Amino acid sequence: MAAVRCDLEDFAAEMFEPFARADQRRWGGVYLRGLLLDGGRKSVEPMAARLGEDGNRQALAHFVTSSPWDAAHVRARLAWRMQPVIKPTALVIDDTGFLKDGDASACVTRQYTGTAGKVTNCQAGVSLHLASNGSSAAVNWRLFMPGSWDPASPKADPVKVARRDKCAIPAQVGPRKRTESTRSAKIWHMA
Template sequence: MATRLGGDGNREALTHCSTSSPWDPAYVRARPAWMMHVAIGPEALIFNDTGFVNDEAASACGSRQYTGPAGKVTNCQVGVSPHLAHDHGSAAVNWLLFPPTSWDPASAEADAAKVARRTRRGIPDHVGHVESGSWPWT
């Protein structure tokens, strides 16, 4: 979307809208899930974790950690998404970015600079590091 908007400042407005909007994201995320449930007729729910390689250390939950797409420890963000799946297609119907221990104020490995960025990045106080076996959807 941002690429289609061009370089006249609309990219910044789109980013602001998607990161600072007043609506409840649960309703925004539920709409595509409902649509994809009807379109796909899912036979399975698949959870996928992935890393988003990112050189910008200030990105929300960005840290040096292992990510499968890079196959090594690098600066990245890690997220998980549930997908509705059928043999003819699949669709991500929700997603969650996971804070590493360095972004979690309750962790002994917390980084003071990263913890201070939580508010600016919109990370709620109750969200902390979660081990993969304790994902909120499992």
């Protein structure tokens, strides 16, 4: 990490430049560095332990959960930054399962995931990647919200619906469908 730290700090400064406050920009960079460090779990507590002197668990948790910034703006900056680097020849849409032992995380339910090759307890994320023969980058993503988490769905599970507040899912957010076209990677070649 030491060899690329300056480049990573420059990249983080570019991505988080529109943030209103300096502390948001600082903790955005620290969080990005934490995501890139070795270690299996990428939740705040284990990341903070790996970050050494920058491992302020409370500040990282505040950045992730409470700090007012718009992820869509960061994703847009990332897409604009990566397009000339990757020179994409294809757009790839894929879904990925994030296996979960418990049900405390947002949108966890028993569902099929190719990650495990079976129905299991997981979150499902859908992502958009810019891709070329030599590289790719995810530039947009979101969690799939199963009907069991939607109070308006006939499949609503009262326990999961009650978890929405603890997971900070806004009331106006409804189910996000994972259609057949995203169950396995789809590639659109660009002209």
